[in-house]
Amino acid sequence: MSAAPIPDLRDVDLGSLDFWGRPAEERDEYFAELRRHAPISRHRPPEDLLGLPDQERMNYWAIVRYEDVRNISRDPKTFCSAQGTQFADAPPEFLEASLSFLAMDAPRHTKLRGLVSSAFTPRQVARIEEGIRVNARRIVAEAAPTGGGDFVELIAKRLPLVTISDMIGVPESDRERVVAAADLLVTTSDPEVFGERPPIEVVGEALWTLSSFATELAAHRERNPGDDLMTALVQAEIDGERLTHAEIAAFFVLLSVAGNDTTRHTTSHAMRALTVNPAQRRLLMDDGEERLPTAVEEFVRWASPVLTFRRTTTRELELHGERLAPGEKVVLFYHSANRDESAFEDPWRFDLSRDPNRHLGFGGGGPHYCLGASLARTQLRSIFGELLRVMPDIEADEPELLRSAFIHGVKRMSCTFTARA
Numbered sequence: 001m002s003a004a005p006i007p008d009l010r011d012v013d014l015g016s017l018d019f020w021g022r023p024a025e026e027r028d029e030y031f032a033e034l035r036r037h038a039p040i041s042r043h044r045p046p047e048d049l050l051g052l053p054d055q056e057r058m059n060y061w062a063i064v065r066y067e068d069v070r071n072i073s074r075d076p077k078t079f080c081s082a083q084g085t086q087f088a089d090a091p092p093e094f095l096e097a098s099l100s101f102l103a104m105d106a107p108r109h110t111k112l113r114g115l116v117s118s119a120f121t122p123r124q125v126a127r128i129e130e131g132i133r134v135n136a137r138r139i140v141a142e143a144a145p146t147g148g149g150d151f152v153e154l155i156a157k158r159l160p161l162v163t164i165s166d167m168i169g170v171p172e173s174d175r176e177r178v179v180a181a182a183d184l185l186v187t188t189s190d191p192e193v194f195g196e197r198p199p200i201e202v203v204g205e206a207l208w209t210l211s212s213f214a215t216e217l218a219a220h221r222e223r224n225p226g227d228d229l230m231t232a233l234v235q236a237e238i239d240g241e242r243l244t245h246a247e248i249a250a251f252f253v254l255l256s257v258a259g260n261d262t263t264r265h266t267t268s269h270a271m272r273a274l275t276v277n278p279a280q281r282r283l284l285m286d287d288g289e290e291r292l293p294t295a296v297e298e299f300v301r302w303a304s305p306v307l308t309f310r311r312t313t314t315r316e317l318e319l320h321g322e323r324l325a326p327g328e329k330v331v332l333f334y335h336s337a338n339r340d341e342s343a344f345e346d347p348w349r350f351d352l353s354r355d356p357n358r359h360l361g362f363g364g365g366g367p368h369y370c371l372g373a374s375l376a377r378t379q380l381r382s383i384f385g386e387l388l389r390v391m392p393d394i395e396a397d398e399p400e401l402l403r404s405a406f407i408h409g410v411k412r413m414s415c416t417f418t419a420r421a
């Protein structure tokens with residue numbers, strides 16, 4: 001038998017959207033080569049859809065190994081976030097209006113994150129867990145009579161939408177509109193999404209929709225305080241000063257985007273993985289509630305819905321024999337880290353017994369580690385607990401993937417199951 005051909009690294013352009021249009025398994029052939037032979041490699045700037053001037057776009061270093069992604073995430077003094085966190089460049093005013101504390105460093109990051117972090121602690125999430133379960137039960141019960149359809153619309157999208165909207169205090173009537181705009185912010189690299197229009201126009205419009213909605217909601221909560229995150233934000237003070245409406249709007253955009261897409265896409269990828277791995281699914285059905293927490297970690301590792309985040313070096317340093325100057329861009333490839341053979345045995349095996357499972361799906365640790373990790377885990381346990389109880393024979397087809405270097409997204413995925421009243 002001849003050995004599998006080794007992909008030629010010179011053929012790879014990690015910044016091209018065509019590359020990100022390929023299935024994850026195919027992409028990982030290249031990442032596996034990089035992990036083995038070039039743990040840090042320099043690349044030209046990613047494909048630009050927003051029409052930025054060339055001088056604003058820099059080459060970057062690709063970080064593909066588990067250990068490196070982890071270490072860099074935990075060293076914010078050397079690898080900072082305040083000079084941008086997105087793989088693809090965007091105009092500064094867009095970043096300012098959408099990233100909030102994700103693209104800040106201490107001390108501002110610590111203070112802003114601190115304003116909402118108490119709502120996301122495991123203890124606080126445990127308090128709202130019953131509400132999340134009730135919502136999961138309702139979503140699955142509403143889908144049950146249909147016998148199938150698009151899994152994303154029917155199931156995957158719905159629990160994150162209700163959960164984060166409830167927490168922020170978004171009224172029912174505005175939820176779909178808010179989520180549609182939040183989606184656009186992370187999907188404009190896909191031609192299906194921007195269609196005939198320039199991507200920059202689509203992004204600008206979505207940002208405007210979200211920011212003006214957040215400003216109206218903030219003004220409403222100033223007059224009519226409630227028991228939600230928006231009220232907490234309008235009442236909060238940092239160093240004796242209230243947040244401006246622009247700061248609140250950016251906060252809102254960050255939570256809307258981070259709280260929706262990631263959990264949704266994890267749900268879809270996990271459903272497909274359970275379909276093509278019937279033995280694993282049986283394991284989950286047999287052990288039910290007991291296995292769910294371990295299974296959920298594998299769902300997140302498997303899906304790795306966030307593909308990349310970027311940091312900027314603050315000083316000169318050496319990594320795997322390469323010299324990096326201050327101000328260089330460093331991109332963390334989470335999916336690659338989660339398939340690193342030195343960190344996971346047989347990383348392409350979907351294994352619901354994997355334990356320990358120290359995946360980097362929620363980030364590598366450090367100050368920006370996913371604020372919503374407990375919330376996401378709770379939602380994934382609730383939705384899969386319900387799904388497998390009410391629709392034990394549910395099966396999902398091959399997903400239609402989003403073309404994006406940021407979000408490992410599923411646009412659509414048909415599913416079928418025995419309909420129930």
Ligand code: HEM
Binds near residue numbers: 164
């Ligand atoms: C499976 C679901 C999720 C995944 C895989 C995920 C992944 C991530 C990753 C990779 C980061 C960056 C970590 C770093 O830079 O070190 C992050 C940050 C963040 N996530 Fe999540 N996330 C998920 C769900 C959520 C949910 C439900 C929320 C709720 C609002 C949320 C809110 C945030 C926020 C606010 C940040 C920025 C934290 C900071 O900069 O301090 N995420 N997430």
